[in-house]
Amino acid sequence: MSADAVVVGAGLAGLTAGVRLAEAGLRTTLVGKGPGAMHLAPATIDVLGYAPDLVERPAAALPSFVAERPDHPYARLSADTVAASAEWLSAHMPPLAYVGTLEENYLLPTAVGVPKPSAFVPEAMAAGDLRSGSRFAFAGLRALKDFYPALLADNLSQAKLPTGVTVDARAVHLSDPGTEADVSPLGYARMFEDREFRSVVAAELLPRLEPGESVGFPSVLGLHEHRTTWLDLQDRLGRPVFEVPTLPPSVAGIRLFHALRDAFLAAGGRLLIGSTAAGAETKDGVVTHVVIQTAAARPTPIEARWFVLATGGFAEGAIFLDSYGEVHESVFGLAVSGVPAAGEPRFVPRYFDDQPMGRAGIAVDERLRPLDADGNVAFRNLFTAGAALGGAEPWRELSGNGLALASGFAVASAIVEWAS
Ligand SMILES: Cc1cc2nc3c(=O)[nH]c(=O)nc-3n(C[C@H](O)[C@H](O)[C@H](O)COP(=O)(O)OP(=O)(O)OC[C@H]3O[C@@H](n4cnc5c(N)ncnc54)[C@H](O)[C@@H]3O)c2cc1C
Numbered sequence: 001m002s003a004d005a006v007v008v009g010a011g012l013a014g015l016t017a018g019v020r021l022a023e024a025g026l027r028t029t030l031v032g033k034g035p036g037a038m039h040l041a042p043a044t045i046d047v048l049g050y051a052p053d054l055v056e057r058p059a060a061a062l063p064s065f066v067a068e069r070p071d072h073p074y075a076r077l078s079a080d081t082v083a084a085s086a087e088w089l090s091a092h093m094p095p096l097a098y099v100g101t102l103e104e105n106y107l108l109p110t111a112v113g114v115p116k117p118s119a120f121v122p123e124a125m126a127a128g129d130l131r132s133g134s135r136f137a138f139a140g141l142r143a144l145k146d147f148y149p150a151l152l153a154d155n156l157s158q159a160k161l162p163t164g165v166t167v168d169a170r171a172v173h174l175s176d177p178g179t180e181a182d183v184s185p186l187g188y189a190r191m192f193e194d195r196e197f198r199s200v201v202a203a204e205l206l207p208r209l210e211p212g213e214s215v216g217f218p219s220v221l222g223l224h225e226h227r228t229t230w231l232d233l234q235d236r237l238g239r240p241v242f243e244v245p246t247l248p249p250s251v252a253g254i255r256l257f258h259a260l261r262d263a264f265l266a267a268g269g270r271l272l273i274g275s276t277a278a279g280a281e282t283k284d285g286v287v288t289h290v291v292i293q294t295a296a297a298r299p300t301p302i303e304a305r306w307f308v309l310a311t312g313g314f315a316e317g318a319i320f321l322d323s324y325g326e327v328h329e330s331v332f333g334l335a336v337s338g339v340p341a342a343g344e345p346r347f348v349p350r351y352f353d354d355q356p357m358g359r360a361g362i363a364v365d366e367r368l369r370p371l372d373a374d375g376n377v378a379f380r381n382l383f384t385a386g387a388a389l390g391g392a393e394p395w396r397e398l399s400g401n402g403l404a405l406a407s408g409f410a411v412a413s414a415i416v417e418w419a420s
Contacts, residue, residue, distance in 0.1 A: 002303040003029040003270070005415060006290050008277040008331055009310030009318075011036025012401055013386025015260035016085070016408030017308045019092065022267035024416040029270045029302055031277050031292050035257055036312060037387075037400075042110075042219070042245030043252035045086055045120035045405055047102060048074075049398025056162070058119050058402075059083075059102040071338075071359075071391035074399070076366055077406045085409035086120045093259050096226065097123045107131050107162070109216065111147055111246050113155025113169075117398060122252055124221065124230045127214050127240035130156070133165040137209055138216040138244070139201075140173040143183040146247045147218040149173065172208050174201060188220035189251045192229050202236035209237065219243035219252045226255055277311075277331045286381045287332065306381050306415045309334075309370070310408060313361060313387040321346075327360060332382060335373040337363035337390045352396065361390025367414045368407060383411035 003026075007018045010032025018030040048058045048065060055061045059079055066075040074082075083102045090098040098120045100106060105117035107130045115130050128136070136156070138149035149171035156169040176197075183191070191197045209215065221243055222229030234241040245252060264271060274294060281289040281301060289301035309331060311318030319336055321327055325346075327336045338359040340346050346357045362384045363371045372378045385407035387394060394400030 001300060003027045004304060005306040006302050006304040007308040007310060008290060010273060011312055011386055012038055012404040013408035014310030015264060016405055017310060017385055017412045018269055019260055019263045019267060020412035021415060022264055022269035026419060031272045031275045033276045038253040038257040040248035040250055041253050042250055043122050043256045044118035045401045046398040047082055047119040047402030049117035055105060055117055057104050073389040073392050073403055073407060076364060076368060077410055081410050082402060082406040085406040088409060089405060092263050096255055096259055099123050099126050109156055109244055111244055113152040115159050115161060124243045127242035128216055128244060130161060130167055131165060133167055135168040135213045136216055137170055137172050137213045139205060140171055141176050141188060144188055144218060145182055174204055176201060185220045185246050185249055185251045189223040192220060193222045193225045198233055206237060214240040216242050216244045218246045223251060280332045282379060285379060287379045308383050308385060308411050309388055310385045311388050318388050334362055334370045334378055336360055358393045359391050362388050363390050368411050383414060385411045
């Protein structure tokens, strides 16, 4: 098997790189063990939410943020690249337009009523922006577990908001007939695509809404026909309707995955989902093959000129700790930076505290090529994108999807420039 470029990882970083490479005319193979974090995470592109205080203006905050953190991946990605990647994403999502700018963060409610800063958001989420200080009714669906609008509204009413902003939030529980058992977010997304179901929901909800209220639904307003579903509901209710990201699984994230996957296939890319990159062959400072393994077949080497490592972080097993406490990168055996020295604590008890291992990952040069333990480029034709990059703390910074998108975008630019 051969290709011009092989991308390992089918998350936001890998698919972004894959779509751009395939659209540039490179024969591109994308190998993914599974679909990555998009199926779990909200589809918002959070560029920088905390630094460590709440960030209102990411473009203004980024220069000092990277000046204080020279090893952060944003120090290798200009603000222009971040903005261009978001524009690119929006242009590729015709049924799922993104809105926003790097100049200011939206403040959107999470499923538990915490205001969350995001730079670029699916258009169906934008009317939930809390900065405008509106009146909100959050609709609860009886059979949907893990979305409690009363808790959401209560927490939101007490949340810390920008000075002068007050939010009036309440819950409206729907009986949504026709659903006897628990229904998953995907099950509801399919039900909402049915006009009859929407008409029943709207008929029950409309008389219970008060003047001036916008309506927040869990993010289940359609999967394949999301835009029509959302706009139709908005029409029926005669007011802004918006989605609130749910706990996993994330329908909004699955829509994003589908859109990128479809763009990749439409551009002629070859997608191998369910395949694990188990190792690589290298020669004279370049990677020549990546070796993939599926449950059914023998290990298969794929030859290419360029390779992208977009395998995520610890959560995906891309970086792992062995039984001797050593940290490894699982495909190319790359050096992992940011690992505490032997004898130093590696983890602290509270998840969201400053975890000593939190910034561990692959250190890269200006072109996002991995560095070895001595700080030299490990392989000239290997690039890294997404959560595999070291130096960031996506959970604390709220930067995960912003980094994945911008770095996936940037590695594709570097390869296309090299190829031309
Ligand atoms: C529940 C949840 C909530 C989140 N919430 C937010 C949020 O609100 N805001 C935010 O900005 N970020 C959030 N994140 C983080 C964000 O989703 C990630 O930082 C980002 O999506 C990482 O993208 P990625 O492409 O680098 O990696 P991933 O999406 O993790 O994808 C990695 C890919 O590599 C594949 N892979 C790994 N190893 C191999 C191998 N050996 N061979 C082949 N394939 C391999 C995986 O199967 C997968 O396809 C959240 C993440 C989760 C899980």
